[in-house]
Amino acid sequence: MYKLANRRSLYNAAALQAELTGLQQHGSSHHDFNHNLESAKRNAQIVIVGGGLAGLSAAKHLLLNGFHSTLVLEATERYGGRINSKRFGDTFCELGAKWVNINGSHDSMYELLRNAEGLTKQLKQPSPVIYVHTVGDGKQDQQSKVPTGMVEQIDTLFRDLCRGFKVRDKVKSGGDLHSLDNVMAYFQSESDKLIASSFKQPGEQAIAREIFQSLFKDFSSILGCCLEYVNIQHVTSCPLEQEAHPIYVPTGLDNAVNALTHDLNKQQLQTGKPVGQIQWKTPSDTQFVGCLDGSLYSADHIICTLPLGVLKNFSGILFKPMLPLEKLQAIKNLGFGNPVKIYLSYKRPISRWLKSNLRPLCPLQQASPSPAIEGTDANLKRSWTRQIVEISQLPSSQHVLEVRVGGGYYDEIEKLPDAMLLEQFTMLLRKCLCNQNVPYPQAMLRSNWNSSACFLGGRPYFSVDSSARDVQSLAAPLGDAAPTLLFAGDATAMHGFGTIDGARSSGIREAQRIIDFYNMKHSV
Incomplete structure (x- = not known):
């Protein structure tokens, strides 16, 4: 159906307008009018590049609205x-992605989950977290737990910072604008002031700084990048507000994707099809998508949902003709991180030695990696565990730990040999628990988004060189009379930027753009 050689003639914008005029002049019935619209929808060939959440959501929305090709x-x-x-x-x-925030929007993942029949969903329950600051040589460690009241107070203060605390006042007054150069500068400047005003004892101030640093790493772990690279606009335009009780799927969040693929047959959803060329504009008005296996697919509309990392590396050669300069610049400006996830499985129940989630605190002079030595092997071996944010037991497991990493070294940590990672982590865990009998894991599972050729990174973010305008430029459709090449994905959505909700809503947004294009050519 989709082979370029068998391409069927479709209605373009001019033809649709001419047909509309002719029908009105000859007094054709409303029934014939609707028949022509439905025929145009059925025959419109739409190719969606990428089978992620944005692409599948676009396909589902188009099928529901009569676009069967x-x-x-x-x-x-x-x-x-x-x-x-996994x-x-x-x-x-x-x-x-792991958690789904409760959201009333029709385009949200929550609505998709809520309507999925037979899918077990659970609310995340609060888990006790202990901040641990250890001292010693590993043989006679002493565990120092931070008072709960202090942790709660600092957590509240940090949430204010994440909501852009006093940022707008700073901009209006023009004072201390240096602290707005990037998110880390802002966090550091404002936390220093909060610590000075809230804690009077030098010992308390030192611990407070370490807790703040841990929370900075927590923020960083979500984006998968050093906060020095993040524009302060990321905080003000798309704040990371974590739900108190988000939803998770004990049997795997990918079960929710089945609801999007249920009505797609093998011809409509084809895997193992890496795209090598997107011809989106030709003199003969013949668009097509070419795959690396040599197959060609003609298209009247192309929705590109490729990850930002792939666009950064291949947009210059993937699109024919080349994308407009403004769109290329937006792709260059926006940042993308590489969140690292590590899971460890133990033979016996981990509750025997782990009673609550742990957040290791590190001496401040070693808390942040130095860019000058970040890539050196010796420094990496010594300090990657200092970037660990939290060690937690999965809520649905008795044997699996999750390790979240923040602050830096994401790409390097992803490439660390398994044996080195396990050895370094076990040493840290024994130190945190003051227990030299903590066993080694029997298996490990970890993410590799950065090294995957089909992703080349993870979540997008506003880099210091980018702004909301770049998101709008990336999302803008291309084409003269019709939206020929459209863009979707979490990097194209201002609301929900970088999230699964943003990815899903962006796919529906571009599908609706095509639907509106056909509907606007017909009137009652």
Whole structure:
């Protein structure tokens, strides 16, 4: 159906307008009018590049609205994008997105989950977290737990910072603008003031700084990048507000993707189809998508949902003709991180030695990696564990730990040999628990988004060189009379930027753009 050689003639904008005029002049019935619209929808060939959440949501929306000649091309053998659930140990682990915020929007993941029949969903329950500051040589460690009241107070203060505390006042007054150069500068400047005003004892101030540093790493772990690279606009335009009780799927979040693929047959959703060329504008008005296996697919509309990392590396050669300069600049300006997730499985129940989630505190002079030595092997071996944010037991497991990493070294940590990572982590865990009998894991599972050729990174963010305007430029459709080349994905959505909700809503947004294009050519 989609082979270029068998391409069927479709209505373009001029033809539709001419037909509309002719029908009105000859007094054709409203029934014939609707018949022509439905015929145009059925015949419109739409190719969606990428079988992630944005692409699948676009396809589902188009099919529901009568566009039956819709095709999704996925480069890998697995659809779902950065929703990637793996069976590991006695549970399912999420290498990508994990939590779903409760959201009343019709385009949200929550609505998709809520309508999925037979899918077990649970609310995340609060888990006790202990901040631990250890001292000693590892043989006679002493564990120092931070008072709960102090942690709660600092957590409240930090949430204010994440909401852009006093940023707008700073801009209006023009004072201390240096602290707004990037998110880390802002966090550091404002936290210093809060610590000075809230804690009077030098010992308390030192611990408070370490807690703040841990929370900075927590923020960083979500984006997968050093906060020195993040524009302060990321905080003010798309604040990271974590739900108190988000939803998770014990049997794997990728179950929710099945609801999007249920009505797609094997011809409409094709995996193992990496795209090598997108011809989106030709003199003969013949668009097509070419795959690396030599197959060609003609298209009247192309929705590109490629990850930002792939666009950064290949946009210069992938699109024919080349994308407009403004769009290329937006791709260059926006940042993308590489969140690292590590899961460890133990033979015996971990509750024997782990009673609560742990957050290790590190001496401040070694808390942040130095860019000058970040890539050196010796420094990496010594300090990657200092970037660990939290060690936690998965809620649906008795045998699996999740390790979240923030602050830096994401790409390097992803490449660390398994044996080195396990050795360094076990040493840290024994130190935190003051227990030299903590066993080594029997297996490990970890993410590899940065080294995956079909992703080349993870979540997008506002870099210091980018702004909301770049998101709008990336999302803008291309084409003269019709939206020929459209863009979707979490990097194209201002509301929900960098999230699964943003990815899903962006796919529906571009599908609706095509639907509106056909509907606007017909009137009652």
